[in-house]
Every structure is written in C-alpha cells, then in structure tokens.
Amino acid sequence: MNNFQNEDPEKLSIPEKTLWQRWESNAQRNPDREAIVHWVAGEEPIRWTYKNLIETAKKFSVRIKEAGIKPGDVCAIVIRHNPYLYPLYLGISRAGALPAVLAYPNPRLHPDKFRQGLEGMSQRSGLDYILTERDLDPAIRPLIEKEGNTIKSVFFPLEWDIKTEIDPKVDAEVEQIALSVKETDPILLQHSSGTTGLQKPVVLSHRAILNHVKNLGAALKFSEQDKIASWLPLYHDFGLIACFHIPLAYGITTIQMNPFEWVLAPILLLEVITKEKATLTCLPNFSYNVLAEKIHDDELNEISLASLRATVNSAEPIRYDSHQKFVAKFEKYGLNPLALSCLYG
Numbered sequence: 001m002n003n004f005q006n007e008d009p010e011k012l013s014i015p016e017k018t019l020w021q022r023w024e025s026n027a028q029r030n031p032d033r034e035a036i037v038h039w040v041a042g043e044e045p046i047r048w049t050y051k052n053l054i055e056t057a058k059k060f061s062v063r064i065k066e067a068g069i070k071p072g073d074v075c076a077i078v079i080r081h082n083p084y085l086y087p088l089y090l091g092i093s094r095a096g097a098l099p100a101v102l103a104y105p106n107p108r109l110h111p112d113k114f115r116q117g118l119e120g121m122s123q124r125s126g127l128d129y130i131l132t133e134r135d136l137d138p139a140i141r142p143l144i145e146k147e148g149n150t151i152k153s154v155f156f157p158l159e160w161d162i163k164t165e166i167d168p169k170v171d172a173e174v175e176q177i178a179l180s181v182k183e184t185d186p187i188l189l190q191h192s193s194g195t196t197g198l199q200k201p202v203v204l205s206h207r208a209i210l211n212h213v214k215n216l217g218a219a220l221k222f223s224e225q226d227k228i229a230s231w232l233p234l235y236h237d238f239g240l241i242a243c244f245h246i247p248l249a250y251g252i253t254t255i256q257m258n259p260f261e262w263v264l265a266p267i268l269l270l271e272v273i274t275k276e277k278a279t280l281t282c283l284p285n286f287s288y289n290v291l292a293e294k295i296h297d298d299e300l301n302e303i304s305l306a307s308l309r310a311t312v313n314s315a316e317p318i319r320y321d322s323h324q325k326f327v328a329k330f331e332k333y334g335l336n337p338l339a340l341s342c343l344y345g
Helices: 019-029 050-066 085-094 111-125 134-145 168-180 206-219 237-250 259-264 267-276 285-294 320-333
Strands: 034-039 046-049 074-078 098-101 129-132 153-155 186-191 201-205 227-230 253-257 280-283 310-313 340-342
Touching: 019 050, 019 085, 019 206, 019 237, 034 050, 034 085, 034 267, 046 050, 050 085, 050 168, 074 085, 085 098, 085 168, 111 134, 129 134, 134 153, 186 206, 186 237, 201 206, 206 237, 227 237, 227 267, 237 253, 237 280, 253 259, 253 267, 259 267, 280 285, 285 320, 310 320, 320 340
Parallel strands: 034 253, 074 098, 074 129, 098 186, 129 153, 227 253, 227 280, 280 310, 310 340
Antiparallel strands: 034 046, 186 201
16 A cells, blocks of 8 residues: 555654655555556557566666766656657656657648747756657758757657666666755756747646645545546646656556547547446646537447546636536546546645
C-alpha cells in the first residue's frame, strides 16, 4: 500500500523529496504494476510496468548526459504520441534537466510559423535543446543556425540506441546528479496554451507537484485499484499534471490515448474505459457535449461505464447542461450520475 493513501488528509506525507525518488520508489515497491498503458486505436496496447519504465528512463538519462545536456538545461520535447515519450521525459528529469512538452505541429502549420513560435518561447523561457523527430529537422534547423538564437542543438531521441547496456560510469554520474536535486529545484517548464496571447512559461518545483499529488489524491480518494483514462495532450497542464504526473507519482495506472485519435473518434475513450475498467477520467467541459451528441447509440452496444467512480470536469467553464446531457446519454450504460465531479486547477 502507498504510505499516504486512505488516511486523514492532514496526516498525509510523502517521504521522497523529488519526483525521480518517488518514481523509483514506486518501481521498487510495485515493479510489475502497470504505470502507463500506451493506447493506439486498432493496435495492441503497449504496457509499461514501473520497473520497465524506470529502467528505460535510466538508459535515456545516460544518453542525455552523453549528448552534453546539463542539469538545469530546458529540453523541449516535440514528439507525437509515442510509447518512448514517457521514459524519455523521466530520463530528462533524472539527468537534472527540465522537460517542456510542446505540441507537435499539424501539417497545415507553415514551417515559418512553427519556427516563430519556438523562437518566441526560447526568448521568453530559454529553451536550450529540442528533442524531436527527424521529420521536423528541416523546419527547426534554420532556427538553430540563426545568429543570436538560444537553442543550442536538436536531437532525435527516438533514434538513440537504448537496447544495449549503458556505460556504468556515466550512469553513476547521472545517479549523483539525481541525488543532488532538492525538492525546491524545478522539475519542469510548462507553457500556457497561448489562447489569450503569447505562450507564457511557468516553472514548477518537485515540492509543488508532490504537494499537488498529496492534496488531489486525498480529495479524489485515490487507491491502488484506480486507473485513469486520458486523451488529454501532455503539452496541456490538465493532461500533464492531472493525468500524467499525479498518477505516476501516486503509483497508479494511467492509460494514455492520442488526443488527435480521440477527436476523430470520441468513442475511443469509452472503449478504453470499458476494456481497461478505468475508474477515473478527466474531461474539459466541451468533451461532455461531444461524447453525448456525436456518438450514436448503435455504437455503444459493448460499452460499460460501470467501473467509473469519478469524471473530473476542469480547464474550461463548467456547464450544468453539459453534465445533464452526459448523464442522460450514458446512465443506461452503467454511468453513475454521482461520478460527476469538478476541479479548479
């Protein structure tokens, strides 16, 4: 059992002072528990246990150090829905650098516009490296070569060799970096969505996120039997904090879907909840309307939402009529109306 679970919220405590310590502790306590289930429609899910996730993250952390990335460097991650994004993210943290997940550009976005966005973020928040896919090299390379640019280099971590054994000496050096990190040190750089102006960077510390884990875990009464199903993008704080960091630190399973697949086929979330018996999901208000209005009843024959004990509405103004539509549509498929809940982030 987690040592801060099902207790008086005032007495909850987290002995680990950093996220890496917390992740590693979860892997030691429950090595075979599923940490992240990477879901792609029509394919067999890829299931990361805590043990495998940590072991792969360590390999990435060594490659990160070998690439010359130093503690405190900001590493922008611009990668599509990929199972190796998760251990890469953890590996950056173990190496003492700061991950910053950014949206992968859609095909309609002009390369110049994409570069301008990156350049603006680098000037405001000091992006040091971009970790991305080879396809984006032509769009990013001119920015790297531009005089006065703060971005030092671009890397393609999905092409790194993480199958072979890592250098034990470098691994020991990275471990010392991880041990030197303080709870007040930054863990990540989060950018706002930019819907009301320029994207604004926010730095969060290990302590801030672990406090959020403790408080939200108590409010939602997390238990080790919980599973969170999420299609929310990790470049948005609702997806990154509520549906990635919190379950990962708490020690429960999260099922990660591709947000663009969900937009094309909203029933995907319901299929995941049914097949994985997910107990929680987080949804911005508009998605309650999408799920209630865009899915035909004849698509729902095999759907059961009986496992859901909470749906968390946040990130947008919350509408009573959206909840009403959602319950009216799905109560006959096992949804408990009392599962509806709201969160102010």
